Amino acid sequence: MSETQHESVRLAPDPSPGLTKVGGDTPVVSPPARRRRRKGIGWPARLEIALMTGPTLIVFLSFVILPVAMAAYYGFFSWQGYGPAEDFVGFRNYLLIFEDSTFIDALRHNGIIVVLSLLLQGPAAILLALLLNRQMWGQTLIRVLVFIPYVIAEVVVGTGWSLMLHGEGVVNAVLEKIGLGWLQNDWLSDPKIAMWTLMGILTWKYIGFAVILFLAGLQGIPEELTEAAAIDGASYWQIQRRITLPLLGPTIRIWAFLSMIGALQLFDLVYIIWGQYVAATAGTSTMATYMVANGRNAGEYGYGNAVAVVLFFISLFAALLYQRFILRRDTEGAITGGRR
Amino acid sequence: MAVTAVAGRRAPRRSSRSRKPFSWTDPSVYFIALLLIATMLAPVVYIILGGFRTNAEITTDPAGLPTTWQTQNYLDVLTGSTFWQQVFNSTIVALATTAGVVTLGLMTSFIIARYRFWGRGAMYALFAAGLMFPLTVAITPLYILVKNLGLMNTLPGVILPQIGFGIPLTIIILVPFVRAIPDEIQEAASIDGCSRLGFFWRMVLPLAMPGVITVAILTFIQSWNGYLLPLFILNREETFTLPLGVQAFASEYSVDTAKVLAFTSLSMIPALVFFSLFQRRIVGGLTGAVKG
Numbered sequence: 001m002s003e004t005q006h007e008s009v010r011l012a013p014d015p016s017p018g019l020t021k022v023g024g025d026t027p028v029v030s031p032p033a034r035r036r037r038r039k040g041i042g043w044p045a046r047l048e049i050a051l052m053t054g055p056t057l058i059v060f061l062s063f064v065i066l067p068v069a070m071a072a073y074y075g076f077f078s079w080q081g082y083g084p085a086e087d088f089v090g091f092r093n094y095l096l097i098f099e100d101s102t103f104i105d106a107l108r109h110n111g112i113i114v115v116l117s118l119l120l121q122g123p124a125a126i127l128l129a130l131l132l133n134r135q136m137w138g139q140t141l142i143r144v145l146v147f148i149p150y151v152i153a154e155v156v157v158g159t160g161w162s163l164m165l166h167g168e169g170v171v172n173a174v175l176e177k178i179g180l181g182w183l184q185n186d187w188l189s190d191p192k193i194a195m196w197t198l199m200g201i202l203t204w205k206y207i208g209f210a211v212i213l214f215l216a217g218l219q220g221i222p223e224e225l226t227e228a229a230a231i232d233g234a235s236y237w238q239i240q241r242r243i244t245l246p247l248l249g250p251t252i253r254i255w256a257f258l259s260m261i262g263a264l265q266l267f268d269l270v271y272i273i274w275g276q277y278v279a280a281t282a283g284t285s286t287m288a289t290y291m292v293a294n295g296r297n298a299g300e301y302g303y304g305n306a307v308a309v310v311l312f313f314i315s316l317f318a319a320l321l322y323q324r325f326i327l328r329r330d331t332e333g334a335i336t337g338g339r340r
Numbered sequence: 341m342a343v344t345a346v347a348g349r350r351a352p353r354r355s356s357r358s359r360k361p362f363s364w365t366d367p368s369v370y371f372i373a374l375l376l377i378a379t380m381l382a383p384v385v386y387i388i389l390g391g392f393r394t395n396a397e398i399t400t401d402p403a404g405l406p407t408t409w410q411t412q413n414y415l416d417v418l419t420g421s422t423f424w425q426q427v428f429n430s431t432i433v434a435l436a437t438t439a440g441v442v443t444l445g446l447m448t449s450f451i452i453a454r455y456r457f458w459g460r461g462a463m464y465a466l467f468a469a470g471l472m473f474p475l476t477v478a479i480t481p482l483y484i485l486v487k488n489l490g491l492m493n494t495l496p497g498v499i500l501p502q503i504g505f506g507i508p509l510t511i512i513i514l515v516p517f518v519r520a521i522p523d524e525i526q527e528a529a530s531i532d533g534c535s536r537l538g539f540f541w542r543m544v545l546p547l548a549m550p551g552v553i554t555v556a557i558l559t560f561i562q563s564w565n566g567y568l569l570p571l572f573i574l575n576r577e578e579t580f581t582l583p584l585g586v587q588a589f590a591s592e593y594s595v596d597t598a599k600v601l602a603f604t605s606l607s608m609i610p611a612l613v614f615f616s617l618f619q620r621r622i623v624g625g626l627t628g629a630v631k632g
Contacts (some may be wrong), residue, residue: 043391048536050456052447053463056507059444060470063482065505068473070481138373144616145377148384152613155583156608159590160387163597170386173401204380207612265476268567274586286475294481296572304480314478320474 068312071305079302093306101309104278107314109195109283114263114318116199118168118256121207126252128207129214130240143215150208158272160202162188188273195283201269206262210255217251218244257322264315267292287311377464384608391602398597409553413602423606425578426585430610433498433570433581434563440503441559445510446518450540452511453518454526464515470508475501475568483572497573498581502563510555517551518544557618564611582607 075093077085090124097103132143149157164170165187175183187197220246229239246254267288270279279285285293291311295304365546375623390398394410452464482501491497529539545552567583569613574580580588589603 016524021583039376045455047535049451049457052451056444056448057463059440059500059504060467060507062509063485064470064473064478065503067478067481067485071478074481074484076402131369137370142373142377145380147615148612149380151561151565151611152384152608153567153583153586153611155386155565155567155586156604157383159600159604162381163390163601164383173592204383209378247385261472261474265474267476272567291476291480301480301484308477308480312473315474315477316472338535 003017009158035051040240041288063309068315071307071308071312074302075309077302078300085302088301089302093303094302094310097307097310100284103290105280105283106287107283110252110264110266110286113199113202113266113286114197117202117206117259117263120199120201120203121210122256124203125207125210125214125255126245126248128211129218130244132211133218134214143212146211147204147208150212154205154206154268154303155272157201157205158269162273165197189278189282190280191283194274198273198284201273202263202266206259210259213251213255214248217248221247253326256326257319260322261315264311272340286317287314345509355399355541357382373498384605387601387608388605389600391605393598395596395598410598411598414606416599417606419578419602422577422585422589423603426580426582426607429521430564430581430583433495433502434560436495436499436508437502438556438560440499441510442504442556444503445507445514445555446545446548446552447540448507449511449514449518450544453515454536454544464511465507467511469481470505471512473505475505479568479572482569486573491573493574493579495579498566498569501569502566506559506562510559512560513555514548514551517548521547553618559613564614 038114048324069243074085076088076090078087078089078093079085126193128146132139132146137263167186169187171187186195225243225247226239229243246280265288266286270284270286271292274282274284276289276297279289287307289303290313290315291307295301298304389405390415392411395412397407412444417550448467452460467540486492486497489497491500525543525547526539529543530536534542563581565579570581570584577588586604586607589602593599593603
């Protein structure tokens with residue numbers, strides 16, 4: 001009870017239009033009431049809706065939607081971050097972005113990362129999930145261990161890997177020791193290799209998440225199907241190919257979606273390992289590191305916001321395409337429409 | 341392999357336990373699993389062991405084991421105040437974010453899943469669309485917004501945006517959980533004189549617990565590891581969270597590799613412990629979420 005009152009205090013002074021739209025003039029019927037009208041229709045239920053969604057909407061609108069709208073607004077200004085934005089420049093920021101070869105490079109790197117993430121992590125994670133889905137000794141422990149890199153902070157991963165991968169680091173030392181000295185490399189700063197180094201680290205860090213998702217998906221596949229196939233004489237790989245993989249389809253497609261969006265937004269690891277300057281020369285810069293380097297770090301907030309808008313629309317475009325052609329049958333309306 | 345296949349064809353009676361059509365004592369499976377574990381763990385082990393070595397050792401033989409186990413690096417970090425201050429900050433931020441995301445997310449999911457009202461679909465679509473607005477896109481204006489609110493260099497300046505960005509995924513995961521609770525239960529509760537809010541407390545909360553725990557763990561870990569937002573919002577050393585602290589420490593003591601490794605390995609312990617305690621729940625919760 002006290003919580004409800006507390007909420008109403010927070011709610012009262014807010015003039016958010018979204019709130020009144022949702023909680024205000026709307027007839028309310030709770031599911032059981034469809035069959036027989038109950039006393040619950042009307043103000044009490046409206047109040048409940050307002051109280052229980054109001055705070056969420058306030059936080060969500062002010063800290064998620066508003067900043068995105070602000071980015072769209074400031075993107076049209078040349079603005080250094082203090083005082084009101086007055087120097088309206090129209091689409092000049094956007095023209096500058098697409099004329100800047102550094103940005104085009106970053107965009108290309110993002111594209112490479114998206115494709116390689118799907119190609120490297122997807123098949124590997126499916127095989128690992130199949131492997132870990134069977135009863136074997138130490139199964140639980142193995143599952144935990146596979147997930148560990150995913151749980152470790154990007155900063156820790158970045159710091160650790162950059163210590164290990166630099167010229168005199170442990171990776172080169174181990175290669176020397178096991179007689180593979182010719183494989184020694186300048187893993188981080190050689191532009192020919194840096195991207196593959198990044199992909200290695202990304203795969204190491206994020207494959208655990210894919211494996212856990214796939215394991216969860218595999219658990220939803222009824223055993224009867226594989227049993228029936230086995231009785232009919234199908235081999236293990238035939239079963240995986242013809243039964244498990246198609247049934248795992250929705251999970252794989254959701255993972256691919258998350259992976260794609262994550263790859264387009266990639267920032268932390270690149271920024272921590274390479275920093276804003278080296279990332280561009282080593283060929284690992286991304287749109288997000290470009291945005292931070294040329295926006296906040298350069299004091300050009302208007303330009304940074306324009307980059308954010310470009311990044312947003314590229315992600316949105318990719319997401320909509322994906323949704324339209326691949327994800328549609330799995331999550332009907334979850335992202336674009338409101339059929340739920 | 342052939343043996344089990346034949347057995348499977350002939351005798352399905354006892355085979356319900358063993359669905360795998362080839363023998364799982366196969367050593368190659370364990371070999372692959374071991375190789376996998378080694379790959380996943382080697383860097384972590386290297387970081388932890390490196391903290392027990394001296395800088396001279398690390399320079400002359402990067403790949404070696406500690407000859408004498410130096411605890412001095414770890415003790416230095418643990419007795420300094422910086423580390424504990426950052427642990428404290430990270431804990432506050434992660435706990436407050438988790439509490440906020442779970443409370444707000446569950447209440448809203450309850451309304452979306454259980455009430456019929458004009459604008460419900462739009463509300464769900466709005467939150468779902470939030471998945472498309474990642475923190476990276478909004479970070480520059482968010483920084484300006486937080487500055488205008490006077491929350492720069494304060495923990496709420498990190499917590500509030502994190503809650504906002506945690507809400508979409510929470511709602512996507514929790515709505516199916518709440519919706520899956522049969523109408524009959526609500527009707528029965530209603531006949532027994534339970535109000536809708538009473539139903540929320542007594543039935544929805546406990547029944548949605550697996551989803552809630554999954555969301556809570558994911559939120560906690562994400563917040564604990566968060567880097568971009570603290571990087572923009574927290575500029576004073578006393579407000580640093582652990583990720584910022586690790587980076588500051590690594591650049592401040594860049595010549596003292598062993599100490600950096602010690603600091604780094606200590607900073608990953610809490611998330612690891614937290615995860616190992618709840619890992620079963622994560623898998624279970626994701627199963628529901630993926631299917632929903």
